[in-house]
Amino acid sequence: MTDTELRVSKIEDGTVIDHIAGGQALNVLAILGIDGGSGEEVSVGMNVPSDRLGRKDIVKVEGRELSQNEVDVLSLIAPAATINIVRGFDVVEKHRVTRPQTVGGVLSCPNANCISTGDEPIESRFDVLEEGVRCTYCGTIIRDSIAAHISVE
Amino acid sequence: MRHDHLISAKQLSRGDIDAVLDRAAEIAADPGAVTGAHADTLLGLLFFEPSTRTKMSFDAAMKRLGGDTVDMGSVDSSSVKKGESLADTVRVIEGYADALVLRHPSEGSAKLASEFVDIPVVNAGDGAGQHPSQTLLDMYTIRENAGLDDLTIGIMGDLKYGRTVHSLAHALTNFDVSQHFISPESLRLPRGVRYDLHEAGAQVREHTGIEDVIETLDVLYVTRIQRERFPDENEYRQVAGEYRIDAGLLEAANDELTVMHPLPRVDEIAPGVDETRYATYFEQAHNGIPVRMALLDEML
Numbered sequence: 001m002t003d004t005e006l007r008v009s010k011i012e013d014g015t016v017i018d019h020i021a022g023g024q025a026l027n028v029l030a031i032l033g034i035d036g037g038s039g040e041e042v043s044v045g046m047n048v049p050s051d052r053l054g055r056k057d058i059v060k061v062e063g064r065e066l067s068q069n070e071v072d073v074l075s076l077i078a079p080a081a082t083i084n085i086v087r088g089f090d091v092v093e094k095h096r097v098t099r100p101q102t103v104g105g106v107l108s109c110p111n112a113n114c115i116s117t118g119d120e121p122i123e124s125r126f127d128v129l130e131e132g133v134r135c136t137y138c139g140t141i142i143r144d145s146i147a148a149h150i151s152v153e
Numbered sequence: 154m155r156h157d158h159l160i161s162a163k164q165l166s167r168g169d170i171d172a173v174l175d176r177a178a179e180i181a182a183d184p185g186a187v188t189g190a191h192a193d194t195l196l197g198l199l200f201f202e203p204s205t206r207t208k209m210s211f212d213a214a215m216k217r218l219g220g221d222t223v224d225m226g227s228v229d230s231s232s233v234k235k236g237e238s239l240a241d242t243v244r245v246i247e248g249y250a251d252a253l254v255l256r257h258p259s260e261g262s263a264k265l266a267s268e269f270v271d272i273p274v275v276n277a278g279d280g281a282g283q284h285p286s287q288t289l290l291d292m293y294t295i296r297e298n299a300g301l302d303d304l305t306i307g308i309m310g311d312l313k314y315g316r317t318v319h320s321l322a323h324a325l326t327n328f329d330v331s332q333h334f335i336s337p338e339s340l341r342l343p344r345g346v347r348y349d350l351h352e353a354g355a356q357v358r359e360h361t362g363i364e365d366v367i368e369t370l371d372v373l374y375v376t377r378i379q380r381e382r383f384p385d386e387n388e389y390r391q392v393a394g395e396y397r398i399d400a401g402l403l404e405a406a407n408d409e410l411t412v413m414h415p416l417p418r419v420d421e422i423a424p425g426v427d428e429t430r431y432a433t434y435f436e437q438a439h440n441g442i443p444v445r446m447a448l449l450d451e452m453l
């Protein structure tokens with residue numbers, strides 16, 4: 001076990017998201033829809049020294065695995081992140097996030113006149129551009145601060 | 154045309170555009186040749202925003218092809234008023250018609266509709282998004298009057314919310330066209346459209362005044378600046394006055410200039426221009442019939 005892992009408590013079953021760019025941990029929690037109100041046991045390490053990133057954030061969530069939609073949006077905000085699935089205190093899967101071609105759900109279109117923000121039986125969908133993402137429905141481009149468009153359910 | 158739906162001008166290749174315009178020219182030359190060509194076809198007209206021209210034009214085009222139309226009527230009298238989703242509405246109407254023409258105030262509405270039905274959907278205007286059938290008739294008018302290659306066009310007015318502008322600009326990237334966009338700063342092309350034009354390698358320049366470019370233009374495409382885009386009446390009047398075309402301004406123009414407008418106009422083109430050789434907007438409106446006949450004929 002390395003020093004940095006000791007800084008936040010070990011979890012029994014759940015997910016460890018490591019190598020998040022320093023300062024992005026709260027945005028990662030927002031992607032997961034975690035605000036502390038639903039009772040998950042969450043540990044957050046912020047600005048932990050890292051060989052790869054200089055400073056990094058770590059999020060550990062007990063009893064929760066990530067959906068593909070969540071991993072997709074995570075990859076936009078934390079492109080260097082690694083996801084460790086923990087069962088019985090052991091890391092049973094470890095993978096890097098990859099940049100998807102589209103992301104569904106999680107983000108909401110900033111264009112209030114977009115059909116995807118109305119009361120329709122669809123989830124939002126964005127094409128991933130070299131820089132930023134673009135609403136598949138109305139074409140609006142989000143280039144900066146993608147985290148600001150995470151939909152709050 | 155290979156497409157099941159016509160949602161955006163972005164999906165149109167040069168080949169697609171040429172095919173529709175060529176077919177439209179054949180139909181214009183000999184309307185009798187296609188009478189009855191689609192005798193069993195029923196076209197659904199779903200207009201969630203008031204429209205007279207576009208709806209009548211699709212209605213007339215379908216009937217001239219021998220088919221018929223069913224019309225949802227006004228939003229006030231439909232179940233939409235009761236809060237039904239667009240996805241539900243189009244799935245119901247799908248059972249009544251062989252294709253749908255949709256106008257809706259939200260951007261992306263036609264795209265959504267196309268995901269819920271198996272019959273062709275034609276976008277007849279989705280909010281400030283796209284209006285590709287208008288673009289085909291605009292392209293037809295440009296081709297007839299000025300040709301589509303080695304062309305310099307000025308597109309003026311409300312470029313931010315103008316869906317006819319967004320569609321036309323995309324379609325023109327298939328041809329050798331230099332595009333000048335003339336608008337107040339607050340109504341310039343949206344970032345998404347500028348991004349697409351850049352990706353398509355289009356030659357694009359933006360201006361705030363028409364005087365800079367009027368003499369270089371082969372085509373001037375004028376659109377309406379709407380009062381509701383401005384916080385107050387004075388600001389609107391001032392801006393609208395600066396983006397108005399009259400006979401005096403056109404003295405600086407090339408003799409062959411073609412002046413177009415998707416109509417209806419309010420006062421952005423002075424009535425005096427109607428009598429000049431530049432005025433092409435009524436011809437443009439009439440081209441809606443052969444072009445929409447050609448489009449329906451290609452799609453159905």
Ligand SMILES: [Zn+2]
Pocket residue numbers: 109110111114115116135136137138139140261
């Ligand atoms: Zn959108």
